[in-house]
Amino acid sequence: MVAFKLFHAIGLIWIATFVFPVDAVSIDDSDDFFLVGTGIYDITGPIADINFMGYAMPQQTGHGLHLRLRSRAFVISEAAATNSTDTTICFVSADIGMGSDLLTFRVVERLDDLLSERKNLCKIENLSISGTHTHSGPAGFLQYVLYQFTSLGFVKETFNTFVEGIAQSLLRAQLNMKETDIMINTGLLFGYESEGDTDKTMLLLKFQAKDTKADIGLLNWFAVHGTSMNNTNLLVSSDNKGYASYLAEKHFNGNSTLPGRGDFVAAFASTNLGDVSPNTAGAKCIDTGLPCDD
Numbered sequence: 324m325v326a327f328k329l330f331h332a333i334g335l336i337w338i339a340t341f342v343f344p345v346d347a348v349s350i351d352d353s354d355d356f357f358l359v360g361t362g363i364y365d366i367t368g369p370i371a372d373i374n375f376m377g378y379a380m381p382q383q384t385g386h387g388l389h390l391r392l393r394s395r396a397f398v399i400s401e402a403a404a405t406n407s408t409d410t411t412i413c414f415v416s417a418d419i420g421m422g423s424d425l426l427t428f429r430v431v432e433r434l435d436d437l438l439s440e441r442k443n444l445c446k447i448e449n450l451s452i453s454g455t456h457t458h459s460g461p462a463g464f465l466q467y468v469l470y471q472f473t474s475l476g477f478v479k480e481t482f483n484t485f486v487e488g489i490a491q492s493l494l495r496a497q498l499n500m501k502e503t504d505i506m507i508n509t510g511l512l513f514g515y516e517s518e519g520d521t522d523k524t525m526l527l528l529k530f531q532a533k534d535t536k537a538d539i540g541l542l543n544w545f546a547v548h549g550t551s552m553n554n555t556n557l558l559v560s561s562d563n564k565g566y567a568s569y570l571a572e573k574h575f576n577g578n579s580t581l582p583g584r585g586d587f588v589a590a591f592a593s594t595n596l597g598d599v600s601p602n603t604a605g606a607k608c609i610d611t612g613l614p615c616d617d
Contacts, residue, residue: 355402359503359530361540361588362396362495366417366488368461368481370559374474376420376465377458378554381473385461389558390565392418392460393583394485395590396492397530397542398444398500413445413496414542415452415489416590418460418561422452425466426485433490438497445493452489455564456593457549459556502533512545521599522546538575540587543567544594551601553615563601567591 373385394417401410415422427450434443463471463478464485471477506529513523528542549562561568568589569582576585608615 356502356533357505358400358402358500359505359539360396360398360496360498360500361530361586362398362492362497362499363583363588364394364396364488364492364495365391365583366394366419366485367392367559368484369478370461373461373478373481374463375459375556375559376462376470376474377456377460377550379473380554381475383554383557385559386557387559389459389552389556389560390562390569391582392457392559392561392565393568394418394489394492395568395588396489396496397540397588397590398493398496399505400444400500402502408444408446408449411444411449413450413493414592415450415492416542416564416592417452417454417485417489418457418565419454419464419485420456420458420460420462421454421465423465423467426464426482426489427452429482429486430489430493433486434493437490437494444497450493453592455549455561455591456596457552457560457562457565458554459549459552459558459560459562461559501539503539504531504533505529506531521597522595526594538587541571541589543589543591545591546594546596546599547601548596548599549593553602555615564591564593 370385370388374381375383375385394415396415399412427447430452431445431447431450434445461478461481463474463476464482508527508529510525511523512525525543525545529538530540531537532539547563549564551563552560568591571589572582572585572587575587605614607613
């Protein structure tokens, strides 16, 4: 049975992002600005007969789809040096278990091909690919043998989908860079996690176009594991972080915009999530509502 704590708590996370009683401040108090580009692309890939990354359960194999997986990219450069990787940061939050050396290398290679007629600003030295740590995404994309036991080896179809999708999101981010103000906000979020020894700090970067003052994206960090879907789940899912992104993007892009197609990109990235469980009331079975510890 599929067991998970309902996602309403994640809705609380993204709502709290905009109602913190903490004044947002500019990340730079001078008259300078940054060039920022955002991009999003589907990385769902195979959803049937593939093992999931996270719980290391050989019997947890895909039987369908719950929430699509996406890559959300942010490219940030100092306005005075737009053509230099030394002054550019490329950050990707992808709905996968985690990043890897091989994945990063192949994404950079693919980007070089896609941007053959212009300089690729995202290289090994300044690119970070961060997984949201969903435990309901495909396994078999890491080069290390230990992680290939439960997936029964390397899964080329999954790996290639991740490489292409992440590269495409970075391509879109580089092609739509614009003068942008960056604001930062931080605060403590209670009422979601248990009152244990966990980090309650939420950090938010908000990106706003300098000319139109339109919000173009957000990048958020909050410590919670991607395990709202437990190890009996057989549906590919971006889990709580992906659902928070879906809700925020739907809010800013409007109901008429299809998921993954809007200009506003919202990434809820993983941070020091450690053993922080989203299931504060314990895992529940979706069909009975009874405790489900497996």
